Amino acid sequence: MKLLSALLLSSTLAMVAPNVWAQANTIPSQPHLLVKGSATRTVMPDRFTVKVALESVDPRTDVARQRLQGNNQRVIELFKRSGAIAGTVRADNLSIAPSTHYRDGEQVFEGTRVSRQLEAAFPTVEALQVFLGGLEASKEVQVRTAAPSYAGEATLRAALKGEAAAQTRASAKGLARAYGATVTGLYSISDVAPSFAYGVQAGSWPDARGTSDYSDARPMDSVEVTGSHSANAPGVTGELLTAAPITYTENVYAIFLIQDGP
Known part of the structure; x- marks a missing residue:
């Protein structure tokens, strides 16, 4: 029961904190877990x-x-x-x-x-x-x-969101099990980082390496120019335009309700 009391106290404090009144109605009053899922994929631009x-x-x-x-x-x-x-x-x-x-x-x-x-x-x-x-x-x-882009960006981002969401479910179940609790349901899910009284502010959620992710990786502003020559473009001389890979990242934040015991 100590776990439930601590979590309930944390939720109560979050609701009454002066700087989070605007978000108080998004925090459940019952015991819960707030978890983050993240999925990343690096592709070569094709546009x-x-x-x-x-x-x-x-x-x-x-x-x-x-x-x-x-x-x-x-x-x-x-x-x-x-x-x-x-x-x-x-x-x-x-x-x-x-x-x-x-x-x-x-x-x-x-x-x-x-x-x-x-x-x-x-x-x-x-x-x-x-x-x-x-x-x-x-x-x-x-x-x-213009900035190089990837034609399948929309489809890729949708897939990444699915992976990130699945990661939140796995994380919630693992955390609950470690404390002898059980996940009873999903309270809310969003791709925007919350700003509750957890010591974590929107846009500065630590990742697995302990660093903070302030935004998705963005494509290069323009193609780079190098001194290489293309062996696959007959008749083309001079400098070769090249582009670096593009990294897409999708984050999902979810609140799961829990209860003590299996």
Whole structure:
């Protein structure tokens, strides 16, 4: 019964603590266990996205539009020749607006600015490099890469959540058994770390190594450039774009109700 009394006291203190009034209704009044499950998987990215900004300015609106449309067609064709993934090629709506600048404190009309954003993803860094090598960038054609990603991220995260949830159940049963108690049911489950009077604050839950996990590992902000050359991309010269693996982590926090005895 000492275990039940201690756990009940812990729950009571958590409910009356001034800094957790907002969360008091999420803590059960009966004896319980708060456990964390975590699942991690590291994968190689398979989506390498590039974005191209097109812009043309001319006093004659139709001239600016035709010049942009010419650049647009060349980029789209290069997307296809370089092996862009079907369904990832996207073109924003055409934007037309006045273009001005200031000269000696006065606003001067330059003409009409016509702009559009293009985007596509490639399955390999070699394919992306082929595209970049064939693109003629200029004042009217600006290019940048986005963070590499993994096409199966949503499915992977769902699987990781399932693994993390299963881990909470196993942990709860093991802890209860070690203290001669039995898990009687699930009170709550969440993927957001709680902030109760357990000495653990949201976002700083210790992991198995004793360190704190403040957030999921995030993909790199952009592809890295190394001095290596690709042996699998004939005709591609210069530096090879590479990307580091992406690590996905899902955490689940659960409160299980327990009772003394088997």
